[in-house]
Amino acid sequence: MDQVATGKNALAFEVTHRLVLSIALPMTLAFMTTPLLGLVDTAVVGRMGEAEALAGLAIGAVLFDLIFASFNFLRSSTTGLTAQAFGRRDAHEQQAVFWRAFLSALACGGMMLLLSPILLWLGLKLMGPQGGVAEATRTYFSIRMLAGPAALANYAILGFVLGRGQGHIGLMLQTLINGINIVLAIGLGLGLGWGVAGVAWGTMIGETAGALAGLAIVLKGFSGNPRPSRAELFSREKLAQLFALNRDILIRTFVLLAAFTLMTRIGGSFGAVTLAANAVLMNFFLLSGYYLDGLANAAEQITGRSIGATYRPAFDRGLKLTTLWSFGLAALATLFFLLAGPALIRLLTTAEDVRAAASTYLPWAAVTGLTGALAFLMDGVFIGATWSRAMRNRMLMSFAGYLAALALFVPAFGNHGLWLAMNAFLLFRGFFLAYDLKKRADQTFLAAQ
Template sequence: MTLAFMTTPLIGLTDTAIVGQSGEAAPLGGLAIGAIIFDFVFVSCNFLRAATTGLVAQSAGRGDVGEEQTIFWRALILALGIGIIFVLLAQWITGAGLAFMEPSADVRAAAETYTAIRFLSAPAALANYTILGFVLGRGEARLGLGLQVVINGANIALSLYLGVVLGWGIAGVAWGTVAAECIGAVCGFAIIVGRFSRQSRQGWLSLFDRKALVALMALNRDIMIRSLSLLTAFALFTRTGAQFGPVTLAANAVLLNFFMIAGFYLDGLATASEQIVGRSIGALHRPAFDKAIRLTVMWGFALSGIAAAFFLLAGPALIDIVTTAPEVREAARIYLPWAALTGLAGVLAFQMDGVFIGATWSRDMRNMMVLSLIAFVAMVWFVVPMAGNHGLWAAFNLFLGLRGISLYLLIPRRALATFRQ
């Protein structure tokens, strides 16, 4: 799954590189803002993946194959319904996001073009969340890798073809993503449903079991609040950077891709935590729970240290590849050290998310995220006016670190209560 998630930030780098070939800062800024608006809505629905992973993993730990299938259908129906609503509300959502960001006219035009197209992928994209969640909950890492490679590989290839070969620019990047999401959804659905056991089927009425629905909605609510808080931090980061002008906005957009590379890399280890922790709790087997935490945290810090060193050394060359604008290159180099350290600052944040999702301890995850967001807002309010964009990056690193440490400190008490049952 580390390999699978590492293909995802390549999309951001590819999209940024395609748009960056114009040599202008405005299209890059429009892509950054458009992506934030899109992600704010779609990643807030990450509960479709996370809740599915945790619940399926626990069912697998209990050996309940029928419940695994029922969880998938519940989540898929919910995903398609939410996706259709997003398509209908796309214009309003985009307008609200741009009103919050307050970009310049040329940046606004680029962002509107991007989001108007990408929102058409909503039903397929959210279906892919559910499909991936089911696969991860069952611990089928190779299948998860295959599906992610199909989606992300198609995305990169189509974006390059439409954006560069046909010269569609930012619109081509968006259409490439829409097509790739649809391809992935069809492939994933066919594979999963084709393997379902008829003997274990619980029947359609089981989809509407009141107790299971209440538990699912509570879990989804907490994870959604957690995701919205996370995206609020990213949106505030982008909006604050935009106040420093289009060059700083574009430089931050370039550097955030480095964080996304480290982030998705760590997400592979977090996914291992989700699956193993979920199964250990389903089977009430404490040794597997403890080992999952110990190994993923150890490897997370080791690999993040390597990634930080790589970005510090190779960062200037990567910046030059991503953008041709001289002023954006110069600004990105100034803030590169902050971006290189985000992986280390976020190790525990990623790993603890995996643990708490697998354990379905969603309330704690929600509360600690909100606490960390408050600290981030305070830093932006009081420190950024004095330290500028350096203060913004410092606040972002603090936000990541506080979220992970606060959750880590809660584990002993929560584990003791869970494994006493």
């Protein structure tokens, strides 16, 4: 039976496979539109026949993503807080959570826009492009940064609709943003011959259109309900809670970026062929991350909602179903990559030496979905429960274990040791959080009663 008994709790709700998939599937599809966008942007500029423009696009996109990936806390914290208010059926607090997140996003986006000349200068110093490459990077980055406030506003909007379990709206908005981006990148970049500038303007317009559409949808849902007062929006207690959540998730994100950056740097020490092979294989982990992220989103919403409703059966059932789907899909993905991996490697690279190296290390990449399944899921649970401090601390512990694994395994086993350490890092993240789960859940539900 795919549901929990509703009992006597007026806020109780059923947790079914359908509920889990109604959140996870749309978000998985939404996440998968992002690499399609990158592929189109690359193809548009690549068809211009200018290697410098293509290199400048790549560098500009990396700089933008590095800066704005650190603001993902705007999405995560909004989802957890909204889900808990949704579970309590507190429509007034849901509005307040949204406006705090939305205004924070606009403020952060405006600050990034003001700092963009400095950020561009630092990025160019860090990446070291010269001549035409630097000019293309400057053009792309400067135009795309105009979308900074809208891009961060989209984080807040996505976090809000996910917190309400509206994965279909999240998919619609991401499809709108990326669809406009793709059409305009082709029309402006190729049709009008604007090249890199056309791609950047397409991104800026897509992000802005998505933010406006998302805001309209959210505001329509608020119609008929009284707005929170300024005192409620800027409550010191609520802002302190939001700041603490965002701080902890930001630290966790930086540590995660550091772990993958370290892997790239160490992989580079083994030579260009090994570095290229690792880059090819990381695509397998990224593919697994799409559905694991989707299921983590489902765990965030169900966890937050069950805590808001003070309904432990929904929490337990949600954990069981998301675990089942996460590990079931991870096992299938591992089998798929082991069997189809050689063919995928041949598709991704034509260099025979890179193909051979990637095939050697393929099993390590193939199992990352399995070793990372618990980590993704526990992140979702802890975000939904707003146990951000514990998540931050367990991430730091996992990173320490990762450093120890690198020191132990890389000198002994080379690149095999590097992949072993990465898989160990994923396992550390999952198990350290899972070990703490029952005690925190017991405390949270007891305190809420």
